[in-house]
Amino acid sequence: MNWIWFHKLASPPHAYGIAGRLAPWFGWPAGMLILAGLYGGLVLAPADYQQGDAFRIVYVHAPSAWLSMLVYATMAVAAAVGLVWRIKLAHAVAAAAAPIGATFTALALATGAIWGKPMWGTWWVWDARLTSELILLFLYAGVIALRASIDDRDRADRASAVLAIVGVVNLPIIHYSVYWWNTLHQPATLTKLGKPSMAGDMLWPLLAMLLGFTLYFGAVLLVRLRAEILRRERDAAWLRAELA
């Protein structure tokens, strides 16, 4: 089998070009799906009989929470690829992904708190999902802080890769221990609100938002990857030729 295309992909000039060409193919569908999902979720879908209009925040909250974990997994896989095969581009992907993931996690936390105000009467409840999102945010903060504190780029790449992999091994343990902790200390009624079975006209906007957010992540990752390549290759000859 011919692997040349794969090796080409790992070279910064090719990746720079391909990322630039691919980004719109993610960005435009993402924009359309999110618009459709928002219209479907905020206008077309009926109000929930239990939660009223407050349930509508799930159309932003659930996709953010899903992406907060998907981005961490993406980052860890990219970090592992970079560490094992010493592909610098994979480290660039991991570096580009971390702040996106942290932002989605913060968004999931904020929307969770906003949803909690009408539901629970307070902005913050030590609910299992909110708490594990908070710990996830700490994990992102650790990876970003470690990368920022090391001046040597190669060392920064590989050290934060090790941390990302350690984090991804720990993530399920953290997740399940927080759930266990929560069921012990909280009355079970709160968690019952979590997973209502959804009617079709409530469900399709959510699926559209999930797909739209995922594609949006792809688009932002590609754009950030280009920026990261620019930063890393700023002295390279190909870049001077490309920009000339």
Next chain:
Amino acid sequence: MTAPTGALAAAVLAFRRDLLLAMRHWGQVAQPLVFFVMVTTLFPLALGPELGQLREIAAGTLWVAALLASLLGLELLFRTDHADGSLEQLLLSGQPLAVLALAKGLAHWTVCGLPLVLLAPLVAVSLGVPIEANGAILLSLGLGTGILSALGAIGSALTLGLRRGSLLLGLLVLPLAMPALIFGARAIDLAIHGDSACGPLLLLSAMLVLCVTLAPPAVAAALRISSE
């Protein structure tokens, strides 16, 4: 030319060297312990001296104080070795680095973790904890400090030689240590209320096994990255 040393012999040598160094600098070793006692003293001062109330928060207090104290103790793990170059000698020794890391981690636990565990029942008494809970306290913190040493070793190896490394260390290690905190504090809390602490203790043991098996390779990789 001397015969090549086996990995086990090298590990024993590294372990003994670290213990010996710790004994020569016992003032440094005592610092996290004093810190542990001080932090637990803060809680009665902040919340009031009522023993019934202190008993309710004793499990959490002990665990949070132990967590912070062992974070402080991690300073001693690799930093001086890195500064005087003996860490490079370990890297160049040709011995499996994961085994040496495990030996150093074990020595660190013996010096920093074990005294803290032995001190904990004493502190617990001052928080109004009944004597019957001492078994659970020893087991919970014994397993827990092992987990913290293993996780902390990874963080410590990653932040080796960085400016403001100790602040960063807390940022890296504390989120990873949260499951251990949950189960460890729960075990002590159950014992204080006279229940069986078996479940959380078993889960803690499982975590310790996971940490002891998976952390040494990660520490070895991190040490290689940090000392290039």
